[in-house]
Amino acid sequence: MRPRRAVLAESLPLAGLALLILGPMVVAVDRLWAVTGTSPITAALDLSPTGQDALWTATVLASLAALGTVVLGVPVAFALAATPDPWRRRFRALISLPFVCPSIVAAVGFLALMDLMGESGQRLRALTVWPEAGPGTVVLLIAMIWFNLSLAVRVVEPSLTRADPRYLEQLRLLPKGQTLAGRIEAWWIQLLGPGLVAAAGLTFTFAFTSFALVRWLAPDTMTLEVLLAEQGSGAGIPGYRVDLSRLVLGAAVAQAVVLLASVSIINAMQRRHAFALDAASSEAARSGLASGLWGEAWLRWTVSASAAAFSVLPLVLIGVGSVRMRTPEGWTMSLEGWRRAFAGDAGGVTLMEAFWSTFHTAALTVTLAVPAGWYLAAQVRRAEREGRMNLARAIDLLSMVPLVVSGAMVGLGSLLGLLRFAPGLLASPWLLPVAHATLVLPIVVRVLLPAMRQLPPDFEACAATLGLGPWRRFALVRWPMLRPAAVVAAGLALAFSLGEFGASWIVVRSTDASTLAVLVDTWLARPGFDPSTRPAAMAVAVVLGTVTMVLMVLLERWREDRVHGGL
Amino acid sequence: MRSLFMVALLLCASLSGCLGEDLLLAEDCSEFEATLREDDGVLRVLTYDIASLSEEFLQEFTNETGIEVELIRADDAGSILEQVLLYGGAPQVDVALGLDGSYLPFAVNRCLIHLHGVDLSGLDAAVLEEGASLTDHGVPFDHGYICLNVDGAVVETMPSSLWNLTEEEWTGKVAIPSPLSSSPGRAFFLATLQGLGDDAWSWWEAMLLNEPIITTGWSEAYEIHYSGGYGVWEEGHVGDAAATVSYCHSPGVEAYYSDNSTQSVAISLPGAVYHQIEYGAVLAGAANTTAAEAFLAHLVSPEANAQMPYENLMYSVLEGADLPETNGYRHHSLVPEDAAAALGGMDVATLEAMLATFSALLEG
Numbered sequence: 001m002r003p004r005r006a007v008l009a010e011s012l013p014l015a016g017l018a019l020l021i022l023g024p025m026v027v028a029v030d031r032l033w034a035v036t037g038t039s040p041i042t043a044a045l046d047l048s049p050t051g052q053d054a055l056w057t058a059t060v061l062a063s064l065a066a067l068g069t070v071v072l073g074v075p076v077a078f079a080l081a082a083t084p085d086p087w088r089r090r091f092r093a094l095i096s097l098p099f100v101c102p103s104i105v106a107a108v109g110f111l112a113l114m115d116l117m118g119e120s121g122q123r124l125r126a127l128t129v130w131p132e133a134g135p136g137t138v139v140l141l142i143a144m145i146w147f148n149l150s151l152a153v154r155v156v157e158p159s160l161t162r163a164d165p166r167y168l169e170q171l172r173l174l175p176k177g178q179t180l181a182g183r184i185e186a187w188w189i190q191l192l193g194p195g196l197v198a199a200a201g202l203t204f205t206f207a208f209t210s211f212a213l214v215r216w217l218a219p220d221t222m223t224l225e226v227l228l229a230e231q232g233s234g235a236g237i238p239g240y241r242v243d244l245s246r247l248v249l250g251a252a253v254a255q256a257v258v259l260l261a262s263v264s265i266i267n268a269m270q271r272r273h274a275f276a277l278d279a280a281s282s283e284a285a286r287s288g289l290a291s292g293l294w295g296e297a298w299l300r301w302t303v304s305a306s307a308a309a310f311s312v313l314p315l316v317l318i319g320v321g322s323v324r325m326r327t328p329e330g331w332t333m334s335l336e337g338w339r340r341a342f343a344g345d346a347g348g349v350t351l352m353e354a355f356w357s358t359f360h361t362a363a364l365t366v367t368l369a370v371p372a373g374w375y376l377a378a379q380v381r382r383a384e385r386e387g388r389m390n391l392a393r394a395i396d397l398l399s400m401v402p403l404v405v406s407g408a409m410v411g412l413g414s415l416l417g418l419l420r421f422a423p424g425l426l427a428s429p430w431l432l433p434v435a436h437a438t439l440v441l442p443i444v445v446r447v448l449l450p451a452m453r454q455l456p457p458d459f460e461a462c463a464a465t466l467g468l469g470p471w472r473r474f475a476l477v478r479w480p481m482l483r484p485a486a487v488v489a490a491g492l493a494l495a496f497s498l499g500e501f502g503a504s505w506i507v508v509r510s511t512d513a514s515t516l517a518v519l520v521d522t523w524l525a526r527p528g529f530d531p532s533t534r535p536a537a538m539a540v541a542v543v544l545g546t547v548t549m550v551l552m553v554l555l556e557r558w559r560e561d562r563v564h565g566g567l
Numbered sequence: 568m569r570s571l572f573m574v575a576l577l578l579c580a581s582l583s584g585c586l587g588e589d590l591l592l593a594e595d596c597s598e599f600e601a602t603l604r605e606d607d608g609v610l611r612v613l614t615y616d617i618a619s620l621s622e623e624f625l626q627e628f629t630n631e632t633g634i635e636v637e638l639i640r641a642d643d644a645g646s647i648l649e650q651v652l653l654y655g656g657a658p659q660v661d662v663a664l665g666l667d668g669s670y671l672p673f674a675v676n677r678c679l680i681h682l683h684g685v686d687l688s689g690l691d692a693a694v695l696e697e698g699a700s701l702t703d704h705g706v707p708f709d710h711g712y713i714c715l716n717v718d719g720a721v722v723e724t725m726p727s728s729l730w731n732l733t734e735e736e737w738t739g740k741v742a743i744p745s746p747l748s749s750s751p752g753r754a755f756f757l758a759t760l761q762g763l764g765d766d767a768w769s770w771w772e773a774m775l776l777n778e779p780i781i782t783t784g785w786s787e788a789y790e791i792h793y794s795g796g797y798g799v800w801e802e803g804h805v806g807d808a809a810a811t812v813s814y815c816h817s818p819g820v821e822a823y824y825s826d827n828s829t830q831s832v833a834i835s836l837p838g839a840v841y842h843q844i845e846y847g848a849v850l851a852g853a854a855n856t857t858a859a860e861a862f863l864a865h866l867v868s869p870e871a872n873a874q875m876p877y878e879n880l881m882y883s884v885l886e887g888a889d890l891p892e893t894n895g896y897r898h899h900s901l902v903p904e905d906a907a908a909a910l911g912g913m914d915v916a917t918l919e920a921m922l923a924t925f926s927a928l929l930e931g
Contacts, residue, residue: 233642423657
């Protein structure tokens with residue numbers, strides 16, 4: 001039995017983190033409940049037609065995006081797995097770029113793509129998935145699939161390259177493996193099914209909570225996230241638009257319920273996927289199942305190269321858009337957009353100011369998120385080792401809460417909480433990093449926890465036997481073995497913070513800070529009478545996209561074969 | 568996960584209302600006392616992305632007065648008001664800049680605005696007259712007229728009445744920013760209420776049956792849907808609306824940036840024109856009201872305010888000021904003779920009820 005002081009020392013940070021994660025949500029719900037006189041459950045069950053439409057729209061669009069991602073991602077993954085190195089790695093890095101691309105940059109990329117498509121781009125923009133969904137929803141759906149394609153690829157492709165083909169050959173000798181249907185049921189669904197469901201679940205979650213893409217590609221479309229972000233600032237004010245407060249409360253609860261279900265499925269499927277991958281892989285297999293698949297070279301090269309080109313095209317076009325400016329006579333090439341972005345004229349923040357502010361925020365985010373995520377993952381692992389599975393699950397779920405809570409609720413709760421308890425902190429430079437760190441915490445934990453689970457406890461036990469204290473054990477045993485995972489977690493936190501838009505958009509409205517992502521939005525939102533405003537937005541997007549993606553390409557070199565993390 | 572959610576909800580149930588401060592509203596401003604913001608030597612200005620607040624403007628003000636300025640940028644006028652209301656009597660900023668005559672009364676009604684002492688003597692008499700009910704609380708710093716803009720290249724016969732827009736010829740061809748979320752949209756809504764009187768709701772009912780494109784903001788209506796504006800050059804333009812709600816000088820701005828060329832025409836229809844005046848207001852509880860008033864005085868100084876048509880694309884409030892003639896800016900702009908203004912004698916509670924009615928009408 002551990003001493004009480006040790007238990008207390010371990011529990012206090014946990015309580016602090018729980019307060020940080022749950023506090024804003026509780027404060028926001030409390031205020032909305034008090035203002036409306038309606039309980040959260042009643043508000044959700046009695047959602048107004050606007051809220052119901054937003055829920056329906058978000059659910060259908062996210063479901064279609066999840067389906068499309070899987071349907072397109074599987075053949076691309078098969079083709080990629082059969083493509084020889086180094087092209088396989090190159091194509092995979094390119095296909096992965098959209099997933100790490102800041103959402104506002106993706107939105108700008110698709111705007112640039114439609115612009116260069118001319119009249120056909122205009123026709124595409126007018127298309128709607130279903131009549132009430134609003135123009136732009138077809139483009140939005142394509143962008144959502146583009147964004148998440150690498151999720152499906154990341155699941156299927158390693159399974160194909162690592163799985164031992166001898167198992168499949170053995171299966172062919174059994175009665176079940178005589179038919180294609182039998183092999184699909186007994187092998188492929190078992191090998192790929194859980195991972196694909198998890199990838200679909202993640203796509204659903206990201207699409208369901210997408211804000212920047214909907215805001216700019218389908219601005220007439222109202223999803224729950226857009227409703228909460230755009231209308232949330234008017235909620236929680238006593239005696240002012242009480243119907244709006246009720247709508248926001250109900251929408252937030254409805255969103256949390258949907259995301260809760262989605263995240264639960266993802267969690268369960270990720271565990272099954274990891275198990276299937278471990279069971280089917282073999283150290284002996286060099287080329288895996290891929291060697292026997294996609295025998296037609298031209299086909300796999302065409303599919304892989306097309307997917308890579310599709311992934312990169314919108315990003316390349318942002319660069320073109322940043323130097324393309326309209327004139328009364330037609331289009332011309334000009335650096336005026338870049339000049340304005342750097343000058344920050346017309347009252348705006350300059351590109352360099354936002355650049356340094358973004359890096360400052362991202363660095364603070366990493367400083368907060370990685371130790372906090374490490375601590376949470378270590379607590380989960382400790383509870384698992386001690387057989388306290390309920391506690392392990394509770395801490396794990398606590399770390400996942402930011403995934404299911406609307407950024408608008410966190411923003412509102414933080415604002416109200418700070419106004420009530422520490423108004424001076426509203427102007428604090430830590431406000432945005434704390435929000436980013438809270439939001440990125442689930443990702444950090446998801447990367448660190450599997451790595452900790454794979455850490456053999458014997459090493460630390462040996463080190464303890466040799467007389468090493470806790471700090472030296474950490475420095476000489478745990479840290480070297482977990483460093484790759486920690487670097488990946490830090491990189492992901494950094495990339496997330498660099499491109500984060502939703503929470504920044506809400507939080508910076510109470511501070512004088514800005515970020516590159518918010519600056520892109522600010523330029524886009526300006527009336528475009530002056531022809532250089534749109535190129536200026538593209539110029540900022542080029543900088544943000546380049547910085548983020550260079551970082552992620554470097555990180556990809558760490559990830560490969562070093563980290564057995566999540567997706 | 569389920570248990571965690573329930574714990575959170577139970578926690579909320581037990582705390583409901585006790586975390587929040589007093590939710591009662593002040594009924595008499597003489598009894599209302601705001602909590603003073605701690606003076607940290609910096610003037611904090613809450614505004615939207617007002618282009619005229621350039622680095623040079625702020626630096627000039629700091630050089631003249633020694634007062635540092637920090638800008639807090641909200642999304643739009645509605646967001647500014649909501650943040651001011653959310654602060655209640657404990658403001659975290661000193662100045663709210665950009666509330667127009669349809670938003671400022673909400674803050675005034677809650678005693679959240681300090682009566683300013685800025686000298687308004689050099690400002691346009693018509694602006695001061697139309698904003699008379701608010702100029703004790705707010706300093707007008709720019710203005711403009713809201714009216715319908717029509718694509719002259721597409722529309723052969725210009726509408727002569729709002730009722731024309733409810734006819735089949737206009738089905739699905741009018742883009743209107745929602746009065747629930749857009750300040751020009753709210754201005755247009757107020758124009759119809761004040762201009763059409765008892766017929767206003769009949770018109771809105773008929774209009775909503777004619778499939779108008781209701782957008783969340785001005786940008787979506789003008790840039791994406793309106794076929795007569797600069798949106799045709801922008802990425803992802805749809806162009807399905809031949810008319811939209813914008814400013815009466817929007818065609819002038821189009822021309823200014825396009826070598827005196829535009830196909831957009833502003834029209835003045837009865838019940839569709841609103842005189843929008845934007846104000847800067849010192850908040851009750853501001854850390855340094857003298858500095859706040861100095862900032863507003865600087866904003867309406869002849870040197871700074873004369874730049875409004877170029878930098879903020881709005882009229883200057885200076886006496887005798889007009890739009891520049893350059894590139895047809897003035898020529899293509901319409902100055903309507905008759906326009907609704909402020910709340911037109913309506914109180915804020917009535918406007919809120921009207922907006923709720925509109926919301927219900929919209930949801931069918």
